[in-house]
Amino acid sequence: MHVxxxxxxxxxxxxxxxxxxxxxxxxxxxxxxxxxxxxDHGQCGACTVMVNGRRINSCLSLAVMHDGDAVxxxxxxxxxxxxxxxxxxxxxxxxxxxxxxxxxxxxxxxxMLEEIRAGWPSHVSETLDGPALPTEAEIAERMSxxxxxxxxxxxxxxxxxxxxxxxxxxx
Amino acid sequence: xxxxxxxPHESAGLHVTGQARYVDxxxxxxxxxxxxxxxxxxxxxMITAIDLEAVRAAPGVVAVYSAADFAVMPDCxxxxxxxxxxxxxxxxYLGQPVFVVVAESHLAARRAARLGRISYDERPAILTVxxxxxxxxxxxxxxxxxxxxxxxxxxxGAERVVEGSFEIGGQEHFYLEGQAAxxxxxxxxxxxxxxxxxxxxxxxKVAEALDLPMHAVRVEMRRMGGGFGGKESQxxxxxxxxxxxxxxxxxxxxxxYDRDDDMMITGKRHDFRIRYRAGVDTDGRVLGLxxxxxxxxxxxxxxxxxxxDRAMLHADNAYWLPAVRIESHRLxxxxxxxxxxxxxxxxxxxxxxxxxxxxxxxxxxLNPLAVRRANYYPExxxxxxxxxxxxxxxxxxTGADRDLTSRGAVAEAGGPAPRTPRDISASKKTTPYGMxxxxxxxxxxxxxxxKSSNFAARQAAISEWNSTNAILKKxxxxxxxxxxxxxxxxxLNQAGALVHVYQDGSVQLNHGGTEMGQGLHRKVAQVAAxxxxxxxxxxxxxxxxxxxxxxxxxxxxxxxxxxxxxxxKAACDTLRGRIAAFVAEKxxxxxxxxxxxxxxxxxxxxxxxxxxxxxxxxxxxVSLSATGFYATPKITWDRVxxxxxxxxYFAYGASVSEVVIDTLTGEYRILRADILHDCGxxxxxxxxxxxxxxxxxxxxxxxxxxxxxxxxxGRLRTHAPSTYKIPACSDRPGQxxxxxxxxxxxxxxxxxxxxxGEPPFMHGISAFLALSAACAACGPHYPALDxxxxxxxxxxxxxRARGPKTACNDEL
Numbered sequence: 001m002h003v004x005x006x007x008x009x010x011x012x013x014x015x016x017x018x019x020x021x022x023x024x025x026x027x028x029x030x031x032x033x034x035x036x037x038x039x040d041h042g043q044c045g046a047c048t049v050m051v052n053g054r055r056i057n058s059c060l061s062l063a064v065m066h067d068g069d070a071v072x073x074x075x076x077x078x079x080x081x082x083x084x085x086x087x088x089x090x091x092x093x094x095x096x097x098x099x100x101x102x103x104x105x106x107x108x109x110x111x112m113l114e115e116i117r118a119g120w121p122s123h124v125s126e127t128l129d130g131p132a133l134p135t136e137a138e139i140a141e142r143m144s145x146x147x148x149x150x151x152x153x154x155x156x157x158x159x160x161x162x163x164x165x166x167x168x169x170x171x
Numbered sequence: 172x173x174x175x176x177x178x179p180h181e182s183a184g185l186h187v188t189g190q191a192r193y194v195d196x197x198x199x200x201x202x203x204x205x206x207x208x209x210x211x212x213x214x215x216x217m218i219t220a221i222d223l224e225a226v227r228a229a230p231g232v233v234a235v236y237s238a239a240d241f242a243v244m245p246d247c248x249x250x251x252x253x254x255x256x257x258x259x260x261x262x263x264y265l266g267q268p269v270f271v272v273v274a275e276s277h278l279a280a281r282r283a284a285r286l287g288r289i290s291y292d293e294r295p296a297i298l299t300v301x302x303x304x305x306x307x308x309x310x311x312x313x314x315x316x317x318x319x320x321x322x323x324x325x326x327x328g329a330e331r332v333v334e335g336s337f338e339i340g341g342q343e344h345f346y347l348e349g350q351a352a353x354x355x356x357x358x359x360x361x362x363x364x365x366x367x368x369x370x371x372x373x374x375x376k377v378a379e380a381l382d383l384p385m386h387a388v389r390v391e392m393r394r395m396g397g398g399f400g401g402k403e404s405q406x407x408x409x410x411x412x413x414x415x416x417x418x419x420x421x422x423x424x425x426x427x428y429d430r431d432d433d434m435m436i437t438g439k440r441h442d443f444r445i446r447y448r449a450g451v452d453t454d455g456r457v458l459g460l461x462x463x464x465x466x467x468x469x470x471x472x473x474x475x476x477x478x479x480d481r482a483m484l485h486a487d488n489a490y491w492l493p494a495v496r497i498e499s500h501r502l503x504x505x506x507x508x509x510x511x512x513x514x515x516x517x518x519x520x521x522x523x524x525x526x527x528x529x530x531x532x533x534x535x536x537l538n539p540l541a542v543r544r545a546n547y548y549p550e551x552x553x554x555x556x557x558x559x560x561x562x563x564x565x566x567x568x569t570g571a572d573r574d575l576t577s578r579g580a581v582a583e584a585g586g587p588a589p590r591t592p593r594d595i596s597a598s599k600k601t602t603p604y605g606m607x608x609x610x611x612x613x614x615x616x617x618x619x620x621x622k623s624s625n626f627a628a629r630q631a632a633i634s635e636w637n638s639t640n641a642i643l644k645k646x647x648x649x650x651x652x653x654x655x656x657x658x659x660x661x662x663l664n665q666a667g668a669l670v671h672v673y674q675d676g677s678v679q680l681n682h683g684g685t686e687m688g689q690g691l692h693r694k695v696a697q698v699a700a701x702x703x704x705x706x707x708x709x710x711x712x713x714x715x716x717x718x719x720x721x722x723x724x725x726x727x728x729x730x731x732x733x734x735x736x737x738x739x740k741a742a743c744d745t746l747r748g749r750i751a752a753f754v755a756e757k758x759x760x761x762x763x764x765x766x767x768x769x770x771x772x773x774x775x776x777x778x779x780x781x782x783x784x785x786x787x788x789x790x791x792x793v794s795l796s797a798t799g800f801y802a803t804p805k806i807t808w809d810r811v812x813x814x815x816x817x818x819x820y821f822a823y824g825a826s827v828s829e830v831v832i833d834t835l836t837g838e839y840r841i842l843r844a845d846i847l848h849d850c851g852x853x854x855x856x857x858x859x860x861x862x863x864x865x866x867x868x869x870x871x872x873x874x875x876x877x878x879x880x881x882x883x884x885g886r887l888r889t890h891a892p893s894t895y896k897i898p899a900c901s902d903r904p905g906q907x908x909x910x911x912x913x914x915x916x917x918x919x920x921x922x923x924x925x926x927x928g929e930p931p932f933m934h935g936i937s938a939f940l941a942l943s944a945a946c947a948a949c950g951p952h953y954p955a956l957d958x959x960x961x962x963x964x965x966x967x968x969x970x971r972a973r974g975p976k977t978a979c980n981d982e983l
Contacts, residue, residue, distance in 0.1 A: 033196035034189020036396070038347045039430040043892040046347055074189030087187040094179055094857050097865060098688025099186030100347040100396025106187060140901040147892065149347050149397050150688050151868035152861060153903045 003067050007032065008076030018064050022056075023047045025063035026073060034074040034103045038147070045146030048104035049073045055111035057145075074103035077110060086110050086163045095159035097150035108146045109160045113167070115142070134164035173700040173707050174922050177857030181693045181712060182394065182686075193396050194351040194366045195427050203353075204233055206412055206426035207280035208268035209287040210435065214296035214505040214885025217261045218269070218289060225286035226272055231279030234420060237270035245380035245415060247407040249372060250579025251472040254508070256380070256411050262291065263470035264505050265885045266435035268408065273416045273424065281429065296505040296885045300444050300465045303502035310472055310501040314463075317483060317813040319603050320494030325459025329450025333530050336447070338957040339519050341467075342440035342512055342873045343889075345897050346687075348396025350406050350437065351427035354413035360387030361414050367406040368398045368685050369725035371576045374717045376407045377414040385717075388414075393714035398687035399869075400511030403725045404473055404577065405437040434890040438510030439879060441478055442467050445523040447530075455531050455542035459494040462486050462523055468501050469508035474579045475501055477659055478509070478516035480810060484604060484659065484817060485520035489613050489651040490528070490546040491599045505885050511578070511727060513932045517654055518870065522936050522958070525650050529940050533953045539940070540617075540626070540649050547651075548600050550614040551917075576724060578660055605814045610821055610917045613651050616847055617825050620649065623910065624827040624845035633829070637948040644832050644969075645842075646945030650937040651825045652848075654930040655818030656729055657806050663724040664803035664819075666734035670699065670742040672750075672795040676782035678703065678710045683723025684735040685715045689928055690858035691731040697854060698736045698921060702743035704767030705781050720798075729822070729926035732854060734801055736921035742799025749795070753788045754779065805918075820918045822925045824848035826867065826934035828904070828941040834949055834969050837962030839942060841871060843906035846934050851916035851925035863909050863931040870935020872898040874958045875942070946972050 005012045005025065012030045026035050026049065035058060038046030042060035049058045050072040078084035083091065086106050096102040116132045124141045125132055132138060139160050140153075148156060185191035209226070223235050238244060238259045248254035258269045269289055274280035297308045326332055352373075353364040360383055365373045370390040378388045390410075395402055413424040428436065444465040450458045464482055468475035483497045528546065532539035574580050600608045621627065626649060633645045658664050668682040680699055686692045692712040700707045717723070724734070750772070751765035760775035767773075772784040779787070789795055808817035826846040832839040846867060850859045876896040880888045889895040915923035939960055946954035946965060950973035957964050 031198075032189075033192065036193075036347070037195070038349075039892050041430065041891050041893060044347060074187075078188060080184035080188050080190065083184075083187065090187045091179060091183050094183075094861055096180070096183075096186050096688070097690070097861055098347065098395060098397045099180075099182060099191050100193065100688075102186045103189040140903070144899040144901045147347070147897060147899055149345050149399070149869070149897060150861075151865035151872075151898060151903070153868065153898075153900045154864050154907055155861065156900065 001064050003063050005030070005063065005066060005069060005071055007071045008073060014063070016063050018062065020063045021059050022061045022063045022066055023058040026058060026071070032073050032075050036100055036103060038101065045108060046101050046104040048108040048146060050107055050111050053111065053114065055108050072107070074107055077106065084110070085166060086159065089159040089163040093155045093159040093162060095152060095155040097152050101146060101148045105146045105148065105156055108143060112142045113160070113164055134161060136161065173697040174854055175852060175856070177855060178693060178697065178707060180690050181696060191394065193348050193394060194353055194364050195348070197353060197364060199353065199425055200355065200423045203423040203425055204273050204275065204416065204420060205277040205280045206416055206424055207272050207284040208432065208436065209270040209272065209284040211258060211262035211265055211267040211269050211289070213262060213291050213293050214265040214298065215263060216291035216293040218258060219292050220290040221270065222288040223270060226283045229279070229283035229286055231275040232272060232283045233275065234273040234416065235270055245411050247376060247411055248471060248579070249404040249407065249474060249574055249577035250476070254471045256408060264507055266507060266887065268436065271412050271416070273420065277427070298504055298506060298881060298885050300467060300502060303467070303504050308503045310468060310475060310503055315479070315483070315499045316496065317603055318496040322459040322461045322494045322496040325494035326448060326450030326461065329458045330453055331451050331534060332448065333451065333527065333534050334448040335530055335955060337445055337526055337955060339443040339445065339522060340877070340959045341442035341509065341879050342877050343434055343879060343895055344399045344401030344439065344512060345895070346395065346397030346399060346401055349428045349430060349433045350402065350409050352406060352409040352413045353423065353425040354410065354417040355423045356417040356421055361417060363388060363390045363410050363414065365390055365392060365406050365410045366395045366402055367392055368395070368402045368687065368727055369404070370685065370715050370717050371723045372404065372574070372725065373406060373410045375574055375576060376411050380411045380414055381418055389716065389718040391714045391716050392685050395685065395687040399513045400515065400727065401437060403511040403727050404579070405510055431890050434895070435887055436507070438469060438473060438508040440512035440873070441475065441509040441516065441519065443482065443519040445526070447523060447527050449527050449531060451531050451535070453535065454545050455535050455537050456545050457490065457492055460492050460527065461496045462498070464499040466499065466501050467504050467506065467509060469504055469506045471508040472579065473508045473510050475509060477578045478511065480516070480659055482516035482520035484655060485517040486524055487603055488521045488524045489548060489653045490524060491548050492603060495603045497603060506881060507887070513869065514929045515728065517929065518933050521652070521933050522939070525936050525940060529943055530953060533947060543651065544617065547613055548608045548611045551609065551611050575662070576722065578658060578663065578725065578727065580660060604817070606816045606818065608821065612823050612849065612914070613653065613825065616823060616849065616912050617649070617651060620825045620827060620845060620847040623847065626827055629829065642834055644834055644945045644948045645829065646941040646943065646948060647827065647829045648937045648940035648944055649825060649827045650940055652823060652930055652933045654822050654933065656733065656820055656822055656926045657803055657818045658724065658728045658730060659808055659810065659817045661806055661808050664730070664734065664806060665724065666738040666801050667720045667723065668735060668738035668742045668799040669719050670739065670746060670797055670799065672746055672785055674786055674789040676709060676785045680710055680712045680739060681716065681719040682735040682739050683715065683720045684731040685726040687726070689731065689862060690855060691726065691735065693858060694732045694854045695736050695739050698740050699743050702740055702747060703781065705770050729928035729930065731928065732924065733920055733926050734803070736854070737801035738799040740799065740921060741801055742797045745797040745799065746795060749793050750784055750788045753791050753793050754784050757787065820916060820925070822849055822927070822930040824912070824930060824934060826937040828937040830938065830941040830945055832942065832945040832965055837966035839965060841904040841938055844904040844938070845908045846931070847910045847912050848931055849912040849914070849925060850927050851914070851920065852923040853911055853913060854922060854924045856911055859911060859927045860909055862927045864907065866931030867934040868898050868903055870932040871938040874935055874939035875960050876902070878959050878961050943968070949973055
């Protein structure tokens with residue numbers, strides 16, 4: 001099937017088997033290998049990308065479901081010369097060890113901070129309608145879909161808090 | 172100077188932007204083929220027929236190979252040559268590769284692999300410890316026994332005897348990056364890209380499979396997405412399969428396991444059952460201890476012997492055991508072949524004696540920490556001498572072995588040495604295997620941790636809290652770690668390095684270690700930067716490459732920085748000496764007076780930039796390339812006799828965990844963890860803290876949520892993250908205080924640092940024993956908690972603590 005995906009502001013016209021996952025389309029067909037395949041079951045979060053601004057596990061979604069959608073992968077967030085605030089924060093706090101979960105963590109955290117900003121409640125939020133804050137507990141809860149086997153969690157949380165605080169300061 | 176500073180990981184910029192490449196990310200040449208295994212669906216049986224017609228006919232399939240296609244089946248074992256690439260005649264576990272599909276795409280290969288029809292004459296599978304003991308299914312013929320003194324007599328004469336048995340589960344590595352290999356056929360050999368901790372092993376096994384000398388195979392490894400021991404030997408099958416397929420088809424071949432396949436095929440941490448019987452005095456001092464390790468090794472030998480040995484070597488942990496008998500049964504079962512995993516048996520051995528301490532304290536009504544302190548080895552300078560004896564029952568060493576670079580290799584070819592029990596001078600600082608503990612620092616370290624974690628006050632507060640809360644119960648525990656550093660196969664304790672200084676002053680560094688996230692390359696680059704007095708930015712570390720540094724040992728046993736750091740330093744010192752000699756001759760003074768610092772070279776009264784000095788040395792026609800080599804001194808270990816000094820030194824640490832359990836559901840949380848860990852003079856405090864935090868969480872995961880379940884047919888039921896639960900972000904301790912015990916290593920290691928990869932893993936034991944303490948707060952009896960302490964096991968332990976006559980909720 002023919003599918004058009006806009007990945008990191010670049011249009012990709014792909015001819016895909018309809019069973020191709022969005023993850024495989026990104027990695028194998030668009031050639032962007034920053035997004036990782038950890039479990040292929042939607043449970044480790046290594047494949048997290050943003051579709052129209054929302055984070056999803058790209059291994060659990062078929063590419064054909066996203067015809068015309070805008071996909072942002074880790075490559076679209078920044079480069080070593082021009083890091084996004086979260087990328088810079090992960091670098092600053094050593095928010096990784098082996099690095100394999102890192103692209104997913106950063107994509108997930110980028111969208112997650114938007115969710116908090118939009119006031120979406122989580123399982124640990126005290127109220128459903130109050131403003132959500134990027135506290136340690138909120139971040140841990142909202143990032144629990146992104147596994148890190150090296151367990152760099154303390155530094156991952158520190159990175160996200162750092163980026164969130166910097167954004168608040170800038171706002 | 173860059174050593175001891177907290178520089179970020181060398182690939183940090185690449186990692187956060189998704190540009191860091193792993194094997195599966197490498198662009199493959201046109202025409203690359205993809206492999207997938209067809210696996211056994213029974214745990215044990217004879218293969219009566221293999222029908223692969225449908226596989227061959229499937230779309231995209233190029234070739235299919237099974238045992239019938241090989242005159243000699245390639246072997247993947249790191250030890251006994253007992254792991255055929257594909258099953259020959261019989262299968263030994265459910266998931267064992269029986270045939271391999273070579274296809275045009277990864278998906279085509281996987282889809283086709285499911286179409287194979289294999290018929291079996293099924294045999295009763297040996298799955299459990301009981302099955303294996305009943306069938307006499309074991310490696311090495313009989314148990315390995317090390318003893319000092321007469322433990323039985325000491326126990327008989329003791330005031331109190333404490334005995335029990337407990338289960339310690341295995342652990343799936345769950346490296347986020349699954350196993351992967353890519354082989355490019357060459358005109359006279361192969362180039363292999365493998366996600367491996369042991370490139371030389373891959374080189375060796377591929378060369379053997381292709382019947383080529385090792386010089387015909389080059390293995391390159393840039394980085395792994397986690398290894399944890401799971402990539403020490405488990406990558407062999409993929410690399411060998413790709414090499415064989417590439418040789419036969421003439422095309423590049425690639426293989427990566429999907430997560431389910433990875434978990435079904437590859438080995439895991441060894442699970443243990445430990446039986447113990449301790450005789451103690453009224454202060455809880457151990458007078459005699461008998462320990463039995465029942466180890467499920469799986470279907471092949473792999474690295475099980477040294478793993479089980481290391482468990483025995485850590486059966487004392489931090490404690491002086493005057494009379495001790497350690498018996499280790501290495502059981503062969505029809506399950507995945509258990510393999511290396513961070514700690515390499517050490518954690519299992521260690522938790523055995525920690526359980527004894529916990530049980531003794533409970534039985535005597537003493538504070539567990541007081542019991543531990545009473546049994547500690549003496550602090551480094553205050554040991555007392557006394558008589559003792561070490562004997563060793565001779566293990567049967569079987570099988571020819573040509574793989575000298577593997578930890579599964581046997582130490583010496585000429586068979587077992589004659590059994591010669593001998594008296595050794597054993598003091599209170601002598602381990603059961605006759606090594607003097609010369610660097611024991613746990614008294615001081617424990618005291619500092621007690622203070623920094625406010626241990627006594629919190630213990631009292633928890634006791635008070637438990638007396639007033641019926642449903643939620645808290646527990647706290649402090650446990651020590653003493654972990655031996657060195658490969659127990661002595662000849663593996665060597666490393667090489669190759670350093671090039673280019674004429675522009677940039678430096679390329681190659682060494683035998685592999686990067687799996689631990690920051691080894693960063694640390695080694697810091698060593699080189701310090702040696703040359705230049706900025707880290709001038710140094711580039713290349714992928715680990717068997718063509719640059721040969722005969723490397725696995726990046727394992729926590730030894731990466733110790734060994735390779737020293738080898739790199741040796742190479743750098745050679746180059747520095749050449750540069751110094753040249754500039755001294757030219758500018759005056761002696762070579763010894765030339766000083767390298769801050770990007771400058773100070774010679775006599777002159778000051779050159781590093782670049783000027785390098786360029787001048789080059790123009791002076793002096794070689795700017797050097798190798799370095801290091802062999803760990805002082806160590807001697809006779810595995811057969813069970814005696815010697817297997818370890819260059821010990822790494823120490825202690826941790827405090829506080830937990831709360833819900834006695835209605837068995838659920839729990841780790842509320843707080845405090846760790847004080849000994850890294851010697853840390854090469855990089857930020858990286859070391861990361862290893863300690865990560866090790867603790869991974870260790871706690873092993874003992875709490877990570878449960879491997881095989882069904883009655885031997886099928887692993889927990890083969891994906893949906894059912895196998897590793898710690899998530901929200902599982903880390905609510906409060907997490909980690910400190911470094913910054914005192915120089917007494918031994919001459921690289922900048923007096925200590926190895927840090929494995930030792931912190933065992934801090935997870937304090938989380939387990941805190942759970943045990945919380946269960947114990949529910950009633951008068953010992954809860955005898957098993958690991959992993961899943962909520963179900965916690966509930967069972969709570970019930971045991973309350974006693975048989977009290978229903979679970981009677982007290983509420």
